[in-house]
Amino acid sequence: MTKKKRVGVLISGRGSNLQALINACKKLDYPAEIVLVISNVPQAQGLLRAEAALIPTLTIDHKDFPSREAFDAALDTALNEAGVELLCNAGFLRLHTPDFVDRWRDRHLNVHPSLLPAFRGLHSHERVIAAGCKISGCTIHFVRAEMDEGPIVAQAAVPVLASDTAETLATRVLEAEHHLYPHALALVASGAVFVNGERVVDANEQAQVPLFSPPLA
C-alpha cells in the first residue's frame, strides 16, 4: 500500500466522529493515520479520546487570540509543524477565515448532519422535522468559505420517523456519520475521488438501490 496520508482533526466537543476516525485508522489497510488532534475548547471530551489512542493533542483556545485571523494562523502553523496533509473538522464549532480555507483547499473535510445543500447551519434536525421531511441524513464535504458549503464527497440517507424528536433523529443520523466519515476520508486519502469543477468525482461509483421512506410495501 502507498504511504498513509497524515491527517489532522479539529474538534470542539464530544468527539464521537473523531472516535470513528480513530477506530478506522487502526486498520492496517486504511489509507490515513491521525497525527494530531486540535481542540479550541480545553475541556473537550474528544481530547481524552485522542490521548487514549496515544495521538498527540493540542488545545488552541480561540479566546487566547485577538482575531479569527490570528487563531487560524496558529492552527495552520501547528498543522504544518505536524506534517498534516489532510484536515478533518469533526464537530469543530468555529468558522474559518477565507485565507485558512484557501490554504487547505481540497485537503479539508467537514461533516454536517443533513443532506446538504439543504439545512445548512445549526439546529438542522429541528428544521428537518418542522419541514416534514421523510428522509434526512449526513454529508461529508470539502470546506469552502461559506458555512456547510463545498464539494460533496459522500452522503448517507436516514429515514425521519413520525415519532422523531430532534434528539432521536440526531442519534440516528450520528450513527450514520460514524460510518460515513471514515468511508469518505478513505476515498479522499486513497485518491479514489477528486474535485473537478466544484464536484467530487468517483471513477468507481456504482448505482445502488434507492432508499424509500416510508418503505415500499
Ligand code: GRF
Ligand atoms: C456531529 O453531529 C456533526 O455532524 C456536527 O457536530 C456533531 C459533532 O459530534 N458537525 P461529535 O463531536 O463528533 O460527537
